[in-house]
Amino acid sequence: MSDSQSRDWIGTSIPRRDGPDKVWGRAIYPQDRPLPTGCLHAATVRAPVACARIEGVDVTPALSLPGVVRVLTANDVAGSNRFGLIEPDQPVLVDTHIAGPSDVVALVVGTNEREAREGARRVRLSLANGTPLVDPERSLDPDAPHVQPGRKGLNGHPNLLAERVVARGDVSAAMRAAAVVVEGVYRSGRVEHAFLAPEAGIATPDDDGGLTLYTATQWPTVDIQQAATALGEPVDRLRMVQDTVGGAFGGREDTSLQILLLLAARITGAPVRMVWDRAESIRGHGKRHPFRIRHRLGLDETGQILAMEADVLIDAGCYASTSSQLLDNALVHLCGPYEVPNVSLHGRAVLTNNAFTCAFRGFGVNQVAFAVEQQMNKAAVELELSPSEIRKRNLVRGPAVLGGGSRLDSEGGLFATLQMATDAAERRPLPRSDDTVAYGRGMAVAVKNIGFGFGFDDSSTAEVTLDGDGAIVCVGAAEVGQGSETMLIQIAASVLGLDPDVVRVEWRDTRLAPDAGASSASRQTVASGNAVLGACERVLRGVNDAGGLENLPGACASARFTWRFPATTAFDQRPALHLSAFGWATCVADVAVDRSTGAVTVLRVVNAVDAGRVVNPALVRGQIEGGIVMGQGYALQERFYEDAGMPMTLGFESCGVPTALDAAPIIEALVVEVPEAIGPFGARGVGEIVMIPVVPAISAAIHAASGAWVDEIPALPDRVRAAIETRSE
Amino acid sequence: MLKPPTETIAFTLNGRPVTVEADPTTTAVDLIRYACGLTGTKDGCGVGECGACTVLVEGAPTLSCLMLAAELIGQHVTTIESMDDDRIGRMRDAFLAESALQCGFCTPGVILAASRIAAGASADEIRSALVGNVCRCTGYASIVRAVQRAHAGDLDRTEDPRPQESR
Numbered sequence: 001m002s003d004s005q006s007r008d009w010i011g012t013s014i015p016r017r018d019g020p021d022k023v024w025g026r027a028i029y030p031q032d033r034p035l036p037t038g039c040l041h042a043a044t045v046r047a048p049v050a051c052a053r054i055e056g057v058d059v060t061p062a063l064s065l066p067g068v069v070r071v072l073t074a075n076d077v078a079g080s081n082r083f084g085l086i087e088p089d090q091p092v093l094v095d096t097h098i099a100g101p102s103d104v105v106a107l108v109v110g111t112n113e114r115e116a117r118e119g120a121r122r123v124r125l126s127l128a129n130g131t132p133l134v135d136p137e138r139s140l141d142p143d144a145p146h147v148q149p150g151r152k153g154l155n156g157h158p159n160l161l162a163e164r165v166v167a168r169g170d171v172s173a174a175m176r177a178a179a180v181v182v183e184g185v186y187r188s189g190r191v192e193h194a195f196l197a198p199e200a201g202i203a204t205p206d207d208d209g210g211l212t213l214y215t216a217t218q219w220p221t222v223d224i225q226q227a228a229t230a231l232g233e234p235v236d237r238l239r240m241v242q243d244t245v246g247g248a249f250g251g252r253e254d255t256s257l258q259i260l261l262l263l264a265a266r267i268t269g270a271p272v273r274m275v276w277d278r279a280e281s282i283r284g285h286g287k288r289h290p291f292r293i294r295h296r297l298g299l300d301e302t303g304q305i306l307a308m309e310a311d312v313l314i315d316a317g318c319y320a321s322t323s324s325q326l327l328d329n330a331l332v333h334l335c336g337p338y339e340v341p342n343v344s345l346h347g348r349a350v351l352t353n354n355a356f357t358c359a360f361r362g363f364g365v366n367q368v369a370f371a372v373e374q375q376m377n378k379a380a381v382e383l384e385l386s387p388s389e390i391r392k393r394n395l396v397r398g399p400a401v402l403g404g405g406s407r408l409d410s411e412g413g414l415f416a417t418l419q420m421a422t423d424a425a426e427r428r429p430l431p432r433s434d435d436t437v438a439y440g441r442g443m444a445v446a447v448k449n450i451g452f453g454f455g456f457d458d459s460s461t462a463e464v465t466l467d468g469d470g471a472i473v474c475v476g477a478a479e480v481g482q483g484s485e486t487m488l489i490q491i492a493a494s495v496l497g498l499d500p501d502v503v504r505v506e507w508r509d510t511r512l513a514p515d516a517g518a519s520s521a522s523r524q525t526v527a528s529g530n531a532v533l534g535a536c537e538r539v540l541r542g543v544n545d546a547g548g549l550e551n552l553p554g555a556c557a558s559a560r561f562t563w564r565f566p567a568t569t570a571f572d573q574r575p576a577l578h579l580s581a582f583g584w585a586t587c588v589a590d591v592a593v594d595r596s597t598g599a600v601t602v603l604r605v606v607n608a609v610d611a612g613r614v615v616n617p618a619l620v621r622g623q624i625e626g627g628i629v630m631g632q633g634y635a636l637q638e639r640f641y642e643d644a645g646m647p648m649t650l651g652f653e654s655c656g657v658p659t660a661l662d663a664a665p666i667i668e669a670l671v672v673e674v675p676e677a678i679g680p681f682g683a684r685g686v687g688e689i690v691m692i693p694v695v696p697a698i699s700a701a702i703h704a705a706s707g708a709w710v711d712e713i714p715a716l717p718d719r720v721r722a723a724i725e726t727r728s729e
Numbered sequence: 730m731l732k733p734p735t736e737t738i739a740f741t742l743n744g745r746p747v748t749v750e751a752d753p754t755t756t757a758v759d760l761i762r763y764a765c766g767l768t769g770t771k772d773g774c775g776v777g778e779c780g781a782c783t784v785l786v787e788g789a790p791t792l793s794c795l796m797l798a799a800e801l802i803g804q805h806v807t808t809i810e811s812m813d814d815d816r817i818g819r820m821r822d823a824f825l826a827e828s829a830l831q832c833g834f835c836t837p838g839v840i841l842a843a844s845r846i847a848a849g850a851s852a853d854e855i856r857s858a859l860v861g862n863v864c865r866c867t868g869y870a871s872i873v874r875a876v877q878r879a880h881a882g883d884l885d886r887t888e889d890p891r892p893q894e895s896r
Binding site: 015016019021022023024026027029031034194195196197244245246247248249277278480618621622625628629630652653661665667669 | 776778825833856857860
């Protein structure tokens with residue numbers, strides 16, 4: 001790949017390219033962009049309830065304010081007025097029915113932010129309130145209200161979004177033959193992404209009749225496509241410029257204020273700015289999916305898995321978003337990284353009037369990993385095997401088929417992560433438990449896909465231009481904080497034999513940077529890394545063919561390359577090649593449980609992750625450390641309370657976002673480097689896998705300390721105390 | 730419409746005297762960001778829960794979203810754009826050296842709060858001092874290392890690489 005004279009930058013912690021701007025406070029996030037001349041300000045009128053029919057919208061009290069310019073309602077939307085990543089079921093501005101708390105009924109545009117907000121308060125809604133459907137277990141009842149009136153639904157159920165079945169072998173016979181059958185019901189709640197920068201943006205009319213939107217997102221191309229359809233705009237008249245993205249974690253995968261801003265700029269003919277406050281940010285974007293999983297695991301007396309049987313119910317909330325694909329992903333991972341000969345899985349995603357759910361670091365795998373790993377840890381206790389021994393007897397070895405489906409060629413560094421994490425953990429003994437505090441250690445393993453899979457044409461395109469001064473890499477891969485910009489610079493510098501200082505990545509402007517797909521599914525290292533690698537190789541070939549850069553017109557070489565993930569198949573197609581790459585990890589956690597209060601403190605987390613060949617060790621370490629603490633939050637303290645579908649936890653503290661004092665004082669980020677077959681230089685994406693084993697490892701540690709299994713996350717103190725008391729009764 | 734009353738707010742910002750006419754209900758974070766144009770100070774929650782708006786008032790880390798602009802009158806205010814505060818400068822270098830940032834939105838507030846942690850503080854003391862600054866990306870581990878690194882004093886100071894006028 002890189003020629004013999006070039007310096008290989010792969011495996012070096014070059015400084016983050018965005019670092020200086022960020023430590024000097026110079027990075028421009030959407031809320032920092034200077035106001036264009038004549039800029040107007042928008043404010044939303046949000047649904048005051050989660051379920052209602054709209055009988056009237058009176059905008060006159062708002063228009064009577066001198067600073068209010070326009071009040072936009074559904075009648076002002078020229079296109080379909082609908083958007084959504086998989087199916088367009090979400091209204092830009094609600095026309096007839098409010099389905100959930102994120103709905104926007106009107107948009108007030110004013111000469112300043114204060115006037116726009118005051119105008120929004122004055123818009124009067126006449127609503128016929130319905131009874132919100134908030135319990136997913138009731139969603140498919142024959143008399144359940146329809147969350148989206150008029151929706152056809154699936155299999156005769158208007159609230160059924162997706163249903164999937166996996167069946168292989170003979171589960172009944174295997175369960176009868178099993179020496180041990182472990183049964184459990186596992187629950188997990190909604191979780192807020194809590195990225196630090198709330199949604200913000202400015203849309204401006206261009207001289208050529210188009211519109212430019214300055215904002216922060218995970219996938220600009222698809223935001224623009226959705227906006228074009230919803231607003232009836234030709235897609236080529238819409239341009240997006242990415243300002244610095246203040247965190248995402250999946251919460252910026254669905255569009256939020258993008259379409260509203262473009263609508264307001266089109267109708268007023270003026271630049272329009274909108275900045276959401278924290279409470280509106282939490283109301284306005286999706287949440288992690290709550291799961292209820294009934295799981296049965298059958299093993300023989302040696303600890304060999306014979307069968308798994310599971311029923312999954314996902315509360316998708318009020319809109320489809322990507323929930324149907326998340327269900328597919330969850331089912332494929334529902335048997336964990338284990339060989340399971342007999343499988344019977346059933347999963348449904350249902351609509352409720354609760355907050356809609358969307359991608360969130362792990363995409364459905366976190367919830368099923370919690371269930372499966374807890375089951376395996378329970379089985380280990382019952383069979384008196386160590387947690388690592390029961391796993392060694394069952395971990396998948398490629399080529400194989402994951403229990404829930406999908407062929408995999410290799411188990412990567414799975415066994416190595418298990419060994420490394422358990423060895424590292426043993427180097428520090430646990431403190432001795434006493435009457436008040438009990439200490440325990442727990443472990444878990446995890447697998448997580450890289451790339452979207454399931455038949456989606458998943459690609460990234462890069463265009464590289466090399467001249468005597470250096471190289472410009474145009475690729476629309478959203479730098480959301482994960483470090484993709486720096487990683488891509490390292491790949492380009494290595495292939496082209498340049499110093500990273502003379503390589504620049506243009507990722508922000510859709511007019512300049514080709515579509516790289518989303519910064520989602522841990523995919524940019526593999527997808528855009530390969531696209532950049534391929535484009536750089538083409539550039540080098542062009543230079544070689546010409547006998548040197550100086551022989552090319554303008555002493556400049558340019559090439560474009562599109563890299564595609566290997567073809568995958570849809571969930572129900574055979575043979576099942578749902579996913580083409582995976583990440584692997586093992587986590588060991590040490591906790592202290594206060595016997596009287598049930599409060600859990602995480603003392604230490606060891607997390608060993610197969611990162612393939614590491615491009616930038618400091619960036620990978622940052623992902624592992626950040627994933628550990630996000631996992632701690634999910635396991636122990638992050639909650640999202642709703643009342644009649646309306647969110648009640650509208651701040652960092654009430655959502656339980658971890659602080660520096662919640663983070664484990666000892667965090668050991670370990671890396672295994674087994675090259676990924678399809679990764680550039682063998683690299684793997686690690687953005688999600690780093691978090692997934694943390695939750696079940698902490699849960700196992702709580703059991704090891706207290707003897708209680710807490711089968712619902714977050715394991716808040718009252719839940720832990722109740723589990724301890726139930727056990728001692 | 731009545732013209733809202735304004736108040737004259739004179740204070741020292743990063744060593745320079747500034748005078749701004751502002752609505753007395755303006756918050757300090759809005760005054761700094763919009764009237765003074767220093768957008769390095771972030772507004773992450775508006776209610777004092779995240780610490781992204783941290784500035785130094787008379788050298789003390791302060792949540793500017795919980796302050797009225799008028800409370801700045803006569804005060805010395807330091808923001809992330811400050812060029813002559815040695816402790817902030819050392820902290821910037823350490824954050825870069827330890828890769829203690831990802832999305833970067835919390836970073837200005839974290840650096841300002843961290844810059845006033847006494848040298849020799851233990852890891853636990855550092856984490857306690859930063860409990861009001863939420864970071865969703867890093868897991869705080871690299872931030873603690875960066876503060877320790879700044880205190881170790883082994884880094885060469887770097888200058889702001891950009892010319893003055895673009896700041």
